[in-house]
Amino acid sequence: MRLKYALLAASLTTCFLGYGPARATTPEHDPCEIHRYNGMDFVVCAARPGSTNLKLAWADKEGKPYRSFSSLRRAMTAEGKHIRFAMNAGMFDEQYRPVGLYVEDGAELNAINTGTSDKQPAPNFFKQPNGVFYLSSGGAGILPTKEFRAAAPNVDFATQSGPMLVTNNEINPIFITGSSDRTRRSGVGLCADDMLIFVASEKNINFYDFATVFRDTLKCQNALFLDGGDGVGFFSPTLKRNDWSWHGGYGPMIVLFAEDP
DSSP states (O other), X not given: OBOOOOOSOTTOSSOOOOOOOOBOOBTTBOSEEEEEETTEEEEEEEEOTTOTTEEEEOBOTTSOBOOSHHHHHHHHHHTTOOEEEEEEOSOBOTTSOBSSOEEETTEEEEOOOOOOOOSSSXXXXXXXXXXXXXXXXXXXXXXXXXXXXXXXXXXXXXXXXXXXXXXXXXXXTTOOTTOSOOBOEEEEEEEGGGEEEEEXXXXXXXXXXXXXXXXXISOOSEEEEEEEGGGOOEEETTTTEEOOOTTSSOSSEEEEEOOOO
């Protein structure tokens, strides 16, 4: 769906992102744009929860991970589907398998991960709380892992990652203002007007500032970190972006398809 955006935070002097009535996407209208916040560029993509064209994709019919957006595009084109945008859906291991929960078309392909790490500092996935982004017939949700397990919602698609950036309008308290831990980062938020917004920074940013973009600029009550560094990946035909990971590829991907004619 294409959305027109107006500034949500009155204190900003330049337009970053807004929203308005949804309408069907066309090849001329892309759901992704590049916006600037505090002097930094971000790729920002929007989708309406409940869209049957928003999905997760990981592997082909033989179970081989797509790994690249080009491979995913070829497979989807063969099925007559046009990709509007795609993004890395979270962290993965050396075999490009999801680290945590992964549900696709209602089938749980990887179990929820409630483990911890002895490493210090903890890898991002194990920073607490981590969380689950999910899609269902009733819309979408982003919940801390413990709350997701307790609620046990019936989901069509789900991906687990971490840490949570924003929970119930509160920035994760483990984040440090002014932290020097800066890298490219991507995430997803459930935001104003119940809109899903996917964001990837074009430059290095720390967790606190990245979470602030979701809460204060995009008005997201809940937001989840997806990946960072070489794991930040984005595909958009309109923006002529087809990122490649130096990890050798990606694991699961979030995909928005064009609406059926």
